[in-house]
Amino acid sequence: MxxxxxxxxxxxxxxxxxxxxxxxxxxxxxxxxxxxxxxxxxxxxxxxxxxxxxxxxxxxxxxxxxxxxxxxxxxxxxxxxxxxxxxxxxxxxxxxxxxxxxxxxxxxxxxxxxxxxxxxxxxxxxxxxxxxxxxxxxxxxxxxxxxxxxxxxxxxxxxxxxxxxxxxxxxxxxxxxxxxxxxxxxxxxxxxxxxxxxxxxxxxxxxxxxxxxxxxxxxxxxxxxxxxxxFVAGFIGSPAMNLIPTRASGESADVGGTPIPLSPAARAALTSENIVVGIRPEGWRTLPAGDGVTATIEAVEELGSDQYLYCSADTPHLTPDGTAPQPIAVRAPGMSPWRRGDKLGLAPQPGAVHLFDAETGARLPD
Amino acid sequence: MPGSTDVGGRASGAHLVRKKRLFFPFFLPAVTLYVVFLVVPTLATVALGFTSWAGAGDTPEFTGFANYVELLSSDAFRYSFLNTLLYIVAGGVGTFLLAFLFTMVLRDMRGGKLIRAILFFPNIVAPVALGMFFSIVLIYRPNRQGLANHLLESVGLDAVKFLQAENVTWVVTGCLIWASSGFYITILMAAVDRIPPYLYEDADIAGATPWQKFRHVTLPLTWDVIGVAGVLWTIGAVKIFELVFVLAGPGTYSPPIRAWTLGVYVFDRSFGTQGTPEYGMACAAAVVMILLVSVLVVLLRRLMRRDTIQF
Amino acid sequence: MSTVDSRVSVAPRKPPRKPKPAPGSRGLSPLRVLGMAFVWLFTAVNLLVLYWLVSAAFKTPIEIFTKPFALPAHWFERGDPFRNFAYAWDNAGFGRAFLVTVVLVAVSSVVIVLVSAPAAYALTRLGARGADGMTNFVAIGMGVPFQTVVIPLFIGMAEVNLTNDLFGMFLVYVALSLPFTVFLLTGFFKSLPDELEEAAALDGASPLRTFRTIMLPLARGGLVTALILNAIGLWNETLLAIVFLNENANFTLARALFAFNSAASYQSEYGGLIAGVAIVVLPMLVLYLLLARRIITGLTLGAGK
Structure with a gap:
């Protein structure tokens, strides 16, 4: 050996x-x-x-x-x-x-x-x-x-x-x-x-x-x-992690109106104000429409044990520069009653947020 | 199939009938020519082999196996038969050994494609031209030597009478190997190229030597192709004629009987003779040629038989 | 432990000129070196021989035998570099033979393919009963030495006055080339996909039309290969020409070369003889340089499968 x-x-x-x-x-x-x-x-x-x-x-x-x-x-x-x-x-x-x-x-x-x-x-x-x-x-x-x-x-x-x-x-x-x-x-x-x-x-x-x-x-x-x-964030995990490009302003980054707090270490490591917020499908909490990021369900994948919702954000400017990200993947419990066209609110679960420097791609310290 | 009664099935069924009607108009011209010019003459040769017949103007006379008995006691025929066998066996062994050596070396050698193309060229040159070419290269004439003896003398060796009757069969064998090797190298290399490279990589990891790779990978996986190539060689070598005729002979008439092959024998006893032709004997010798090919091919197929390999 | 590796463009490194070979192959075994040396030597000899042939065609006999590797000089100095070719062309009848051969070979090759293609198609794609057996029956013809058919064939052709006759030669060439050509083309037709034929049938095309407009164009590569291989084979064919043609006016190149051989040696006309050999060989060399790949794959196709 x-x-x-x-x-x-x-x-x-x-x-x-x-x-x-x-x-x-x-x-x-x-x-x-x-x-x-x-x-x-x-x-x-x-x-x-x-x-x-x-x-x-x-x-x-x-x-x-x-x-x-x-x-x-x-x-x-x-x-x-x-x-x-x-x-x-x-x-x-x-x-x-x-x-x-x-x-x-x-x-x-x-x-x-x-x-x-x-x-x-x-x-x-x-x-x-x-x-x-x-x-x-x-x-x-x-x-x-x-x-x-x-x-x-x-x-x-x-x-x-x-x-x-x-x-x-x-x-x-x-x-x-x-x-x-x-x-x-x-x-x-x-x-x-x-x-x-x-x-x-x-x-x-x-x-x-x-x-x-x-x-x-x-x-x-x-x-x-x-x-x-x-790259690793997007490569590992299926469906892939939602990667939302946005901007850091002050002590937080903004995702569709929801502020994501940034630690001092993270702020120090940032090379510019451009930041990518990564949230895995299972990292979202679903809320009634109106709270958090409001989104419309475009497609529902029922796996029995789980359900994946592919949503588009209703907030016209989910990201500050207006680029519409790919549909947001959200995991819900299997057999949930969601239908295509339903509206819902999305908020990241505490501790489920990954932050990356948009310029270098590197993970930001917690 | 009772299940396939859909429209497409019926349409193609009717189509099939119409297709079958096409068979004879398509096949008949070729097969007619084939039968008239190849099958019937072959059968006629077999029949005429049992007759005594001098040729045009004479009437064939049935003599049973007399021709064959006479062949057995004829020096010319004995030389012809043994020389032909020598070309098949010695030439074959030489060509295939050479081809194997080349496959071992060429498999992962740069410029391999070019080398193959160069070596292949003599195969599309007329044997009669090759023969003449060699007859000049191999000429023995003190002070004005052909290329081969020129080279021998320039390195201090004695010139050799290559084209003398006692040497010429081996010389022709050498020329034959030289001219044919490219063809068999190409066939074998095409088969080797079909062997997946990962088998050789596994053999590398096992630590196999080039010989072991050849013995355990290349040879067993090209066995079928080697068998077919052997058949092709046999068919080609049995009818060797021009090369011998030109190299061993004075030109327009036959060489000394010591250098004869069956092909030369048939030609000499019929069209190329100086004296009275013996078409009956020529036909009997031609039948021997067919028998020799058949026996050797069947033998070869039996020797090489093995399960087919799928990669 | 996580190794983040975001090499932010280090100064671009130069790649090595030649990547290292795998470690196993680097240690050249003596056997391998010997083998490679032999292969290169063998190849070099082939090229040398070709050089010798071409250069000798421009030499005097003395130059041929005393300076085999020198460039030709004498005829060039005399301002008549093509003297040997002119001799072969005019005095040895190669000029006429060239013409005869070109026409005979061209016509025969085309007709061979015209006769063989429908037969090969019939044997492979018409779903006829016993087609395999008949294919074998035709293919066996490839193994029959010409010597075994030539005597009755000559007698028979003489009966109908077709010996020493180019049309008779043409008939013999076409018939005796059929086994190889049909066999070669069955391979090509077999490899064509069924779908197109079925689609044509569903569109209502007649089988004859399907053959003409769909299958023949698809098999074009095979037909061209068959044409070239037959042309090469007939260009070089000697035995039948010796038997069937005995008048200078009808001689093909190979036949003329055969006849020229003894005459040339008597007169020490080696220059003209080698020019004659070159006239037979060089067109093949040109063809080969243009079409080597097609010729090689065509000729070795039968053995692979």
Whole structure:
């Protein structure tokens, strides 16, 4: 088992002046499950492939434990990788697939077979050991790919969107299986996904990347509760946080006539009077029309357990510069009697307000 | 299907009938030409192989297997058959080894596409032109050597009589490999390009050497294509004629029998002969060609049989 | 712990000229170096050979054999650089043969495609019973060596006075090119989508009209490929031309080259001979430079699937 450290790791691709991964500093603890998440093209897969040794590192270093692996070929890094498409060899049986790396490493046959059986047992693959991948379901193939990683007993698992080829239901199931398997084995794991739900449910910590730059790395709760900047605020959480650009005047910022108080620290940190107020859908209180920000319901999404109301603010100038923000998403208890066209008042719940500097995007101190 | 009685279904049903009416007018011209110019002559060759027949002006006379018995005792035929087999086997092994080596190296080499295009070109050059070209390159004439011997002498080696009857079969094999390799490299590389790159990445993580990658990934995943390529090679090599005729011979008439192939044999016994033609014998040799192709192709297919691979 | 990283535009750094390769591939194994050296050497030899051919076509025999790598000099100094080509063109009959070949190849290739396209369409898209079997029946023809048909074919053609006759040659070329062309085109027709054909049927277009106005244009790429590949094949065809054509006036280029071979060696007319080879090869080279991709994919298509 080992820690993983990225130390200013940078990766360029030929023909692009902008780095795909830009000076990444990240420390992953021994046994930790770290998720890399971000929109496509953010550099998360490149980061993983640098760790695996499938991409060169143009600047900076990567360490596994105390070893600097920056220039080591993949096989000497003691890692295992689960590919998005599983990368199963179509001409080999499940057993041969799982045992392939051991065979290349010249492990004696008997020992290899024992290791393969052990991994297969762990993943409920024993009945399928003699089948070819083409005869397996998507979930089974995914487990074979996992088996091939486990059987190496590596120091680090690298997983590149391993669930993206499964259907929604299976994905939820497998998500839990992978997380519990990882906890049982205690192997440090770096897991790449573009799905923020996967990130939040699986990771001990989640690192959010954008344009090759690390935005924030924190526990799911920290990420959700204290997003470090506007990008993270908008990226984590579904429906997304309502981000309302407005102006700070004196000791408060104004949201549709409702003053949002600003702490002295926040005021000190502001680089201009432009400020963004972020309130999650569940951060609103619904009031009778007339109180707070008056809004009209444009659409109702009934999920049974919850209800999401998408409202437009009636206040002609919700924001001082008159830009109409996107519809405001509001969470209400499931089966509430709201209808399209209803009017209601909205007020932020105490403590549910996030403040960001509109110029730098950074979170303002409380 | 009883369920599909919607309007579209019925319309396309009627359409199907009208489409089927189109089949014969479309297919007949091609198939007629095919039968008249290929199928019937092939059958006629088989029939004439059982006759003694000198050619135009003579009447074929049924002699059973006499031609084949005579073939067996003929030196010319024995050389022809063995040389043809040599071209198929030695040329095939050489070409495919070369092609495999190239696939191993070219897979992740820059300029690979260009190299492939350059190597492919000899395949669209007439074999007769290749033959003449090589005959000048390989000429042995002290003081005025062809290119090959010029090079040999310039590095201090002795010149070689490449085109002498005892050497020429191996020389032609070399020329054949040189000229064909581009075609088979291209076929194999196209198959290699279809292998998903992540399989090679996984092999990298496993620590596989280039040979192991070839043995465990490339070879099994291009097996089908290799089989087809082997069939194409066999079909092509069985009829080798111009290259041998031009390189081994004085030009307009046949080379020494030591260099013959079945194609040369058939030509020499019929159209290219200096003495009396023996069309019956030529036909019997042509039948041997067909049999050889068939046997080798069936054998190859059986050897290469395996489950199809889906990625 | 949260790392806010809002790098407010540090001075733009210069990207490296070449990104580092993956660590595994950097350690060039000796085997790989050897392999790459061999591949480049092999390729270089190919280019050298091509250079030798083109330059030799402008040389005297002495230059050809004593200075194989030098640029041609003698004929240029004499102010007659194309002397070898002129010799081949006029004295060895390549001029007329060129004309004959161009016309014969062009007409034959077009007719081959005209006959093969409907047949391939019929075999793939008309839903005929046993179409697969018939496709195989035609495809087997690709494996039949010409030597096995040429004797009865010659006798038969002689019966109807079509030997030593360009029309007879044309018939033979068309017929014997059918298996390959039909097979190639069935591949193209098979790959076309069904929807357009069905849409045309629903619009009330007759099947013939659908074929002409929808399927043929869609398969145009395949038809052009078939045309080019047949043109290349017939341009280079020698065996049948040797058998069926025996009068200089009817010679195709490959046939003329074959006849020129022995005469040229007797007279040491190597310059003219290589010019003759060049006349056969260079049009293919030009075609190849223009259409390499199409030619390569077309010729290797059958093997891939």
């Amino acid at each position: 080992a820690t993983v450290t990225f130390d200013g790791a940078t990766r360029y691709y030929a023909g692009s002046p902008v780095p795909a991964v830009d000076g990444l500093d990240l420390a992953v603890a021994d046994g930790e499950f770290l998720v890399l998440v971000g929109p496509s093209g953010c550099g998360k897969s490149t980061t993983l492939r640098m760790l695996a040794g499938l991409e060169g590192v143009d600047d900076g270093a990567i360490r596994i434990g105390e070893r600097d692996v920056t220039d080591l070929p993949p096989k000497d890094r003691d890692i295992a990788m689960v590919f998005q498409n599983y990368a199963l060899y179509p001409h080999m049986t499940v057993a041969d697939n799982i045992g392939f790396h051991l065979k290349i490493a010249k492990m004696p046959k008997a020992e290899r077979a024992a290791r393969v059986r052990e991994a297969a047992a762990l993943l409920d693959l024993e009945p399928y050991l003699d089948r070819k991948p083409a005869k397996l379901s998507g979930g089974q193939r995914q487990r074979v790919a996992m088996g091939r990683a486990i059987v190496r007993r590596p120091q680090v698992f690298c997983m590149d969107e391993p669930l993206s080829n499964l259907d929604a239901k299976l994905r939820v199931q497998t998500r839990a299986q992978i997380a519990s398997l990882q906890r049982r084995l205690g192997v440090t794991t770096i897991y790449v996904t573009h799905d923020q739900v996967e990130a939040m449910t699986m990771g001990d910590r989640v690192a959010v990347l954008k344009d090759g730059v690390l935005q924030q790395c924190d526990t799911p709760i920290g990420l959700f509760g204290r997003p470090a900047n506007l």
